[in-house]
Amino acid sequence: MSAEATNPADPAPATPGAHRRKSRARLDLRRLGRAALLGPAARDRLPDAIGHVVEAHRAHHPDADLEPLRRAYLLAESSHRGQMRKSGEPYITHPLAVTLILAELGAETTTLTASLLHDTVEDTDVTLEQVREEFGEEVRYLVDGVTKLEKVDYGAAAEPETFRKMLVAAGNDVRVMSIKLADRLHNMRTLGVMRREKQERIARVTRDVLIPLAERLGVQALKTELEDLVFAVLHPEEYEHTRELIAENAAHGDDPLAETADQVRTVLREAGIPAEVLIRPRHFVSVHRVSRKRGRLRGADFGRLLVLVNEDADCYAVLGELHTCMTPVVSEFKDFIAVPKFNLYQSLHTAVTREDGEVAEVLIRTHQMHKVAEAGVIALGNPYAPASDDPADGERADPTRPGWLSRLLQWQQAAPDTDTFWSSLREDLAQDREITVFRPDGGALGLPEGASCVDAAYAQYGEDAHACIGARVNGRLATLSTVLKDGDTVQLLMGQDPASEPSREWLEHARTPAARIAIQRWLAAHPVSAETFGGASAPGARDSLDDAGAHAPGLGTAARRPALPARPTTDTPGVRDANAVVDLPGATVRLAGCCTPVPPDEVTGFAVRGGVVTVHRVECAGVERMKSAGREEVGVRWGDTTECRVTLVAESFGRPHLLADLTEAIALEGVAIVSATVEPPSQQRVRHTYTLQLPDASHLPSLMKAMRNVPGVYDVSRAQHPATTVH
Template sequence: MSAEATNPEAHAEMRPELRRRGRTRLDLRRLGRAALLGPASRDRLPDAIGHVAEAHRAHHPDADLSILRRAYLLAETSHRGQMRKSGEPYITHPLAVTLILAELGAETTTLTASLLHDTVEDTDVTLDQVRAEFGDEVCFIVDGVTKVEKIDYGAAAEPETFRKMLVATGNDVRVMSIKLADRLHNMRTLGVMRPEKQARIAKVTRDVLIPLAERLGVQALKTELEDLVFAILHPEEYEQTRALIAAHAGDADPLPAIADSVRAVLRDAGIAAEVQVRPRHFVSVHRISRTRGELRGSDFGRILVLVAENADCYGVLGELHTCFTPVVSEFKDFIAAPKFNLYQSLHTAVAVPEGYVAEVIVRTRQMHRVAEAGVVALGNPYTTGTRPEAPDSDEERVDPTRPGWLSRLLDWQQSAPDPDTFWSVLRAELAQDREITVFREDGDATAAISLPAGASCIDAAYAQYGEAAHGCIGARVNGRLTSLSSPLSDGDTVQLLLAHDASSGPAADWLEHARTPAARIAIGSWLAAHPDGAGPATAAPRAPLSVTGLRGGGGNAVADLPDAHVRLAGCCTPVPPDAVAGFVVRGGAVTVHRIHCPAVAQMRSVGRTSVAVHWRATADCRVTLLAESFGRPHLLADLTEAIARQGVEVVSATVEPPVEQRVRHSYTLQLPDATGLPALMRAMRDVPGVYDVSRA
């Protein structure tokens, strides 16, 4: 294994932030020596946490440091005499973890819990003592971290450990913030361990903790963890990347000159902005070298533009695209549509006259804080004045900063039938690197649903309805009827059609199109409980089933009566070129019937005079069809899909209770062309189990 794999300082000279990390580690050695000298006097802040206090005050100038002093004194006293494998006093570890979080802008409660995070597990300090001295909230977080620590080492690769870790994370995201900082410091000092143990810890970090850091938005921790894991698990590729960066360091870097040009453009436009050059970290350089081949000087970093307000971001974008040549395919707006982990920025790329293409990120300073620190930057996630529950409370704490993906994981982890299922769907969820947002329609209401990229209408159904989605028979996407297996795209509008029927259940092939854990677990559980594919009450009589769409009436009939409103009768649903007759009804509207409809004879028998009606040249029409079939599971879904394949919209559908295993379906359909009616009826008759289709 290369020296860099166990000695992160070896490449620190390559990048400014790595030099900062190197200084941090030297500072921690000094903190270790200060810790050995013992606590300070009662009125003075201990020297060992001076760096923590300085970093904390940079983000929170008015912070009360007295609680940090008390937490440090308890931690230092309780850990006194304990040593790390590196030979340093153990207190340097919680100090390092707390310094990492302080630099990210964590609030005082998080830092207090961080200083104490190992005391309950490794010393004689009890949770009751922590609660008595620091309150319920600090106690809750320390208890959560303690539970995570107990399950992480030794059995960290077991599925059940991650279920427990997830629960601990979900109850308070600050638990996982401390855990991530704890893992980062341990990864920095991993060189004292055996190579096989380094590899095991690195794999767990890669598979679970780095994806969790990504989803919590803590990019500063995620990127360094990626580099450290890269060095341990892929030493040869790491060395090649290190050599590539080292070679670039000796060349003229075009990015500072490009940054100067950007500053000049924005200054002339009157936009106050801070422009920085942000070097790529090792893994990022490795990735783009694999996709772009030979790298140019501008590929080793990006331009970061920081402004005050959201509107300024778009002002910067306009100036950049006006004064430079934009690379249109590289533009992404994560301000209007934030990523699943709270990330917001504008991404673009511009070509400069020298022939270089520079990637540019534009964001506000607040967006930058969240982009770097994620949930850590959001402070206390609980409303002021709300007392958190005690650590042994059965009620889950409601965290308004919890990302949507984490809420989903917490929901379905309780439904997972076994640890292996949980593990497989967890890995699949963490592997998702992109989410889409779709908008569901339910009557007059519209709401957003976040789903992983590649999700289908099936996933949307279970996200909206839970287990009631077992009865889903179809969906409209952007107003058009489609099959449940259809994949969704960002921004789609979805209306789901449900059969409100206890006997309905999912088909086995739904699993092939389900992407979300909630859908896969629910479908798998139902299929396991019904191995024959039939619902629990398939043969039992049922009330009529009705599924109604959103579209109103209207047709292509024109009455020979000036300004009369014309509507097609629902009893016979005439379509071109049916012979029709119209009758004036209350309100002056003209209702159109097929000439052989019983209603026509009835109206004429009471002396009603018919109005002449003719069909417009336009071809679309509405019709009601009756389908008679033998009962079987999923018949309604199959019929709906057959109708959708013909490009026909279902306005409403009714299924009567089965009689002697025979079922009668009634569909009111909107056809784009009346000439397609015979083909539609043939397609419906071709559905297995259907023995007749006729006009109503």
């Protein structure tokens, strides 16, 4: 993977500790080169070249079986023998260095075995079948997962398709990505011999893809060093300025964090809390970010305090002591123990103010939390061990299968070409934070921060989300454009029409590649429909209703239905009807349009000008207004006839054919439409008002139920205000 690489003049380390690590890496590399030139060791004896790998491995796994490492090294060394890096070292130094990185982070034996072999299939005559026969299926799978596709076969698509192959493999075994990250780190450490153009290209891919992957897998130790190496290549002037800031601060001698660390140790010792207090210097990119945020940096800005304890409860005990005995900056407090980050990270974050006004940031975590914070999924050992004690169970626990990876695996299958996949991958990985939203059935969806209901729909239903007509967020109706927050409960409302169409406007609210790719695929497959009608709620599309003459802007196209029988309306807002009998001889009775009473509603009447009595439901707001105006109240009862008129309001989400489907549902109930009005859509919601002639008032509940059952309709109610009809 790195036959062209060699040792550069390494970027200056961000801290003395980093300097020691880099110096050790250079010494190890020279020692690896010398050991590899001596050839393999005697049979059954560990070769000298992997002695430091074994030492690091045993520190994390004292009982590990070292035989696979010995055999893997012998195969790798013999296979790569004669291959040299541009630096002049034997090629075997690269897989050894990659394996050392993983061993120091605590990777288990299977990962280290595959790491030693990770370039053999790509660069030598070793075959995957040979790896399987000698080391088993797991090692073969890991080696295959990180083996690059050939440019001769894929051309310019080789690199993005290699990443696609690796990510798909990581869906079954995330250790594939662990090896890839360590491989890229060593290649970045040895990048200097390449021409400037190639250095920048590799650094950009590292920035856009590998660093976000390291962040998502929680491998901060690799992520921070990769960030510094990329920073040095892509922003050399800013890197040099940051290096000077760090050097100037170190030259001052007095470190305010050292004094604060002593104070913290004293506080915790007096409280009887066993703890280790360390100064954790910021790496280059972190110093650069803080300097841009705060301007002139002070001594405490160049690092943070790290407090390590034994138990979770001790973390909160430390927090209580610090906030009691020192001056806390309350706005800086974050609890990532109670609510861990999506990449497994757990820690308490706080800050205290020193007497000189400087602010010292403090991280509080257990030793195990610290191990996971540094090494992420690598620190979990083998996450694919059987979930139960019964080896025949076959169940495998996988705590490293995060939501973002599941989403990525889903949408990458739908990416129509390499360019779409590559651009969508970078876009997806650019999302810094993830949120979790819950379904009413108790399930959960992981989404990037800023995701909308559109994204939730496609995350849950795939391309079936084309039929989504709305959502309820935390129990309240919401448009599909609603941006979701961490912890929201989302109920997606799905239509039943198989011809349902997504709206081009949905692209404006889609933040996930899964949603964008699915919508774009539909639009590309339906160019006429997309251009003419713009999807479910595009402006300018129309739906027609022949019988009542009502037009509904924004509802898409509708098939023309046979004209429904219509009844003429009177010239007054009320509706003349003989069903209501009033206690005022000779009076003309009108049912009020504001509440459209029907049998068996409890009603009352008021005498108005012209010998007319208007009849209202007793709960109608118009009753109080009539009484306040001094209108004479008249007794009303229902007569023997059952035919009546009623005004209903249907609230719905806009979609194609909705108006036609509603009128058909009404007609199937044997009800005549007297008049209908459809208001212009607002935020994808549409309001329909119908005045209807019922043959029997008792049929009203079933009519309202039939209307509610029309896909897209989320409520049907009796009119509570004067309705304007279209004749």
